[in-house]
Structure formats: C-alpha cells, structure tokens
Amino acid sequence: MRFRASQVAIAVGGELVGDDVWLDGATQDSREVASGSLFVPLLAERDGHEFVEAAMSAGAGAHLTARDPGSGTAVRVADTGAALLALGAAARDSLDGPVVGITGSVGKTSVKDLTRAVLARVGPVHASERSFNNEIGMPLTLLNAPAHGPVVVELGARHVGDIASLCGVARPDVGVLTTVAVAHTGEFGSLDAVTRTKGELFDALPSDGCAVYNADVSAVVEQAGRARSQRLSFGDAGEVRARDVTVDDDLRASFRLESPWGRIDVRLAVHGAHMVPNALAAAAVGLVLDVPLAEVAAGLAEGPASAWRMALGTAPSGLRVLNDAYNANPASTSAALEALAALPVDGRRVAVLGLMAELGDLAVEEHLAVAARVAELGIELMAVGTDLYGVEPLADVEAAGAALDLGGTDAVLVKGSRVAGLEVLAESLLEG
Incomplete structure (x- = not known):
C-alpha cells in the first residue's frame, strides 16, 4: 500500500x-x-x-x-x-476488498494458507506472512496489502480482549473460528477464558458479514451465537462438509466436498487427515466470497503449507521426515502423532518432541497425556529439552541428532513450540 x-x-x-x-x-x-x-x-x-x-x-x-x-x-x-x-487501522480504511479474520487454538495458519490459495483462483489476494497474528504482525499485514482485493489476516491472543482489540483495527468482514483447545492457558488461566476470547471475533463482524465456524466443537457453536451476521458452519455436522475421506501414502486427503453450493471431489496438497477441517473452513470462506465451487476445489488442490508445518519429506536414505516444528500444543501434537502413525513404513516410527509452551498449571498433565498417546500408537518417544513427557530428555537439538539412529525404512516426526528450535533437526535429517 x-x-x-x-x-x-x-x-x-x-x-x-x-x-x-x-x-x-x-x-x-x-x-x-x-x-x-x-x-x-x-x-x-x-x-x-x-x-x-x-x-x-x-x-x-x-x-x-x-x-x-x-x-x-x-x-x-x-x-x-x-x-x-x-496506522494499521488507517490502512484498513483504504482497502476496498473484504478482510477475512481467522482465529482459533489450532489451525489458524493452515486455514490462512488454504484460504489464500482458494481466493487466489479468482484474483489477487494478500495474506499475512509467516504467523503474523498479533498487535505487530496484523497491522503490518494491512499496511503491506494492496488497496484492491481481499486480505486474509490471522488473529492470535494471549489475554482476554486481545481479539477484540485486533478486530478494532482489522474490522473483518468474514470471521473464521477453527476450534478451541488447550493452548496459552498459562496466560488465560482456563479453557473457558480462551473460548470466550476467541468468540470476540464474532462480536466484531458487521451485520452483512459472515461467521464461519466449526460445527463439530460445541464450544465454538456456542460462540457463533454471538454473531449478528450471517453464519456458515463447517465440519461433519456442518453445512460445508467432507464425505468419503481417504488418505494416501503421502498423507494427502481426498474427499467429496458437500455444501449449499453443490458438491465436488477434492484432493488436498497438504499433509494429514487433520487438514480436512482446515480445508472445509477455507472452502466456506471462498464460497461466501463467491468463488465458484470448481475453483474452490482447484485452490485446495494447490494450497501450500507454511514452512515447518506438516511438511513431509524423504531423506536420501529413504527416511520419511514429518517436519511440524513451527509450534506445538496438545491438540496439534496429537494430530501430528496420528499422521505419523498413518505413514506406511516398514521400520520404526519415532516422535521427537520439544516443549509445548504456555500451558501453565496444565503443563505436566498435558505433556504426560501426549506421552501416553505416543505409547498407544506404538511410536517411540524422544524428548528434547524438557522432562515433562516423563522420559529422560536429550539436552538440545545437537544431542538429539547424535542420538537418533534412523534408517531408510523409518519415519520421524519433529514437533515442538518455537522455543525448542527443532526445525534445525528436521532439516538436518532431511539432508541425510
């Protein structure tokens, strides 16, 4: 601009x-x-x-x-x-296209990436870079947007009132609430506070806007009631839904997309069955903003993922590396573990997990719950930099790299909060 x-x-x-x-x-x-x-x-x-x-x-x-x-x-x-x-608010005044605001405990960036891909099928679109979702990144996104065309912003929060404050600047026309889960509870104090804060997005929508929400999460459905705008749900119980979901050997999901606008077959470019709800959210936004159904499907088939988010690669040895090291909370870690368990390999499956930050009083309980899920799935656990998983941890990324002994028939998941810096390990494993 x-x-x-x-x-x-x-x-x-x-x-x-x-x-x-x-x-x-x-x-x-x-x-x-x-x-x-x-x-x-x-x-x-x-x-x-x-x-x-x-x-x-x-x-x-x-x-x-x-x-x-x-x-x-x-x-x-x-x-x-x-x-x-x-200045971000002033930039918003200069935009002539719709602003899409996306919040939720899990999936904000994935939904943003997929929404950008869908909207780009019919014209230029601007979206936040990386995970620019706070009082710094969000106004910068608006300032760097062209005056014409839709803009997609992420809205993050660490305190009650943060989403309302960001919406006062972004003034979204379409608001997406992906889900609510245990994340940042160290700052919020409770999951209920997280939920109510995410719902601030719906308070901010204009009467001619649209609230896009996850119909499979009761707390999200309740928050959607705060919107005075049109509403559109997604998910198994939603108006925009996926049927006959299958996942291939590279963890790419295919399904039949059903909606009030019709039905169409979709094959995602991103990895993991848990990306299906994210794709449905992006599809709902596109349909609300008049993207033809065929173009929605084409956008979802092209949709790239941001760096270090469910990136599946193969090392020269044949080792499969699932790099989801950008961030971690209990819900996203569980989803990544399910994806690792679904990878068709003949050898071992190993999860290299770093700290899940900002869980407050729930930190011990949630880390142990993840460790239990690792065991249930028959996955080997390696903890890096934290003993909260209940196993002897490796001190740092270098120690983890030295300790890993993986071959061409194995698969490894690398995941942790940003403070863990595990993306370095994932990249080194891919280089072989």
Whole structure:
C-alpha cells in the first residue's frame, strides 16, 4: 500500500519531520526493509530505535520514532507500538476488498494458507506472512496489502480482549473460528477464558458479514451465537462438509466436498487427515466470497503449507521426515502423532518432541497425556529439552541428532513450540 509521510503523521497523531515522501509498505525488521518502505522501531528484547540508521541506509523512505528523529524523514510519536496499530487501522480504511479474520487454538495458519490459495483462483489476494497474528504482525499485514482485493489476516491472543482489540483495527468482514483447545492457558488461566476470547471475533463482524465456524466443537457453536451476521458452519455436522475421506501414502486427503453450493471431489496438497477441517473452513470462506465451487476445489488442490508445518519429506536414505516444528500444543501434537502413525513404513516410527509452551498449571498433565498417546500408537518417544513427557530428555537439538539412529525404512516426526528450535533437526535429517 502506498501512502505519503504526511498521511502517516495524520493517522497516528504525530509530527512530520523532513520531506513529505511517498512510502510503500512497512516493516519492523531492519533486515527486511524494502526501498521506500516505512520502518517502525519497536521495543522488544532490544529497542528498535537502535536500528533506525541501518534501516534508513537499507532504503527505508521514513521511520516512526519516539526519540530524536535524526536524519531523513521521520514521524515523531509518543509510542511507536500504539502508532503502528493506528496506522494499521488507517490502512484498513483504504482497502476496498473484504478482510477475512481467522482465529482459533489450532489451525489458524493452515486455514490462512488454504484460504489464500482458494481466493487466489479468482484474483489477487494478500495474506499475512509467516504467523503474523498479533498487535505487530496484523497491522503490518494491512499496511503491506494492496488497496484492491481481499486480505486474509490471522488473529492470535494471549489475554482476554486481545481479539477484540485486533478486530478494532482489522474490522473483518468474514470471521473464521477453527476450534478451541488447550493452548496459552498459562496466560488465560482456563479453557473457558480462551473460548470466550476467541468468540470476540464474532462480536466484531458487521451485520452483512459472515461467521464461519466449526460445527463439530460445541464450544465454538456456542460462540457463533454471538454473531449478528450471517453464519456458515463447517465440519461433519456442518453445512460445508467432507464425505468419503481417504488418505494416501503421502498423507494427502481426498474427499467429496458437500455444501449449499453443490458438491465436488477434492484432493488436498497438504499433509494429514487433520487438514480436512482446515480445508472445509477455507472452502466456506471462498464460497461466501463467491468463488465458484470448481475453483474452490482447484485452490485446495494447490494450497501450500507454511514452512515447518506438516511438511513431509524423504531423506536420501529413504527416511520419511514429518517436519511440524513451527509450534506445538496438545491438540496439534496429537494430530501430528496420528499422521505419523498413518505413514506406511516398514521400520520404526519415532516422535521427537520439544516443549509445548504456555500451558501453565496444565503443563505436566498435558505433556504426560501426549506421552501416553505416543505409547498407544506404538511410536517411540524422544524428548528434547524438557522432562515433562516423563522420559529422560536429550539436552538440545545437537544431542538429539547424535542420538537418533534412523534408517531408510523409518519415519520421524519433529514437533515442538518455537522455543525448542527443532526445525534445525528436521532439516538436518532431511539432508541425510
């Protein structure tokens, strides 16, 4: 999205210092500056103001600042984080296409990827990069979107009220609630608080919008009642549903998609039977936004996955590696274990699991429950960096790599929260 520095100053209530230059997009990372973009220094582990000079040297056209503006064009504000949210809201005002907001304890990024693939069948679409789902990534997604066409954003939360706050900026026309499960309960305190927070999305939808929700999860159905908009359900009990589901040797699901718009055969590009509900959610969004049924099926057949999310590869030795190392909670880990168990291999199946973070008082119980499920499925368990699974852990990724002794007839799942950094292990296993 293109905008002038003076428009930035007006949107954020700041002071323009320097020339009224044209800007194109924004970033908070000085390493990702594009020519003519706006650099937004934020307070994190380090003060982003330390990188203003590097960002401007890399080609940024201007920067926000809560310090001395220095050289070049700047917009001086009291709080750069608050200014970013205000600027995201202003960017939303400039969009002429629908905004799709996606939340849920599991599946946000997968549904986003599949929704983008479906909508892209009929025209340009912009979606959040990586897992940009918070008060930083979501407004940046809006700022980097073109003015025309649909925009798909993820909405994450760690506290009650977070979804409402993000929706105040994104103002979604279509809202998707994938499911609710034990995740981030360390911050929320209870699953009920998680559920009510996710439901804030439905409060925010306009009367001419649409709430897309999982009909197979009673708590989600209850939250959908908060919407004053049209509603569309997906799942086995939903209006958009999958019948005759089969899964091939590469864990790709095929099914007959049934909906109020008709029925059609679908074969997914992504891996895992648990991706079927995610595909149904994306299909529902596409159908609501007038994507023809045949194009919905074609988009689902093309839909790529984000990095380190249920990526199935084969090492030179023949070892099958299921890299789902981007993040982990009990529900997503259980789904990944089911996928590993379904892989047709003649040798061993090994799950290399890192910490499932942010579970609070439920951490011990949930890790042990996952360990029990591993045993039920006949999978070998290797824990990395945590003893919560009830087995002697390996200290780190390097130790795990040295301890693994896998051959060409084996399969391995690598999964953990971001803090575990297990994607390095998965990539090294694939390289052989």
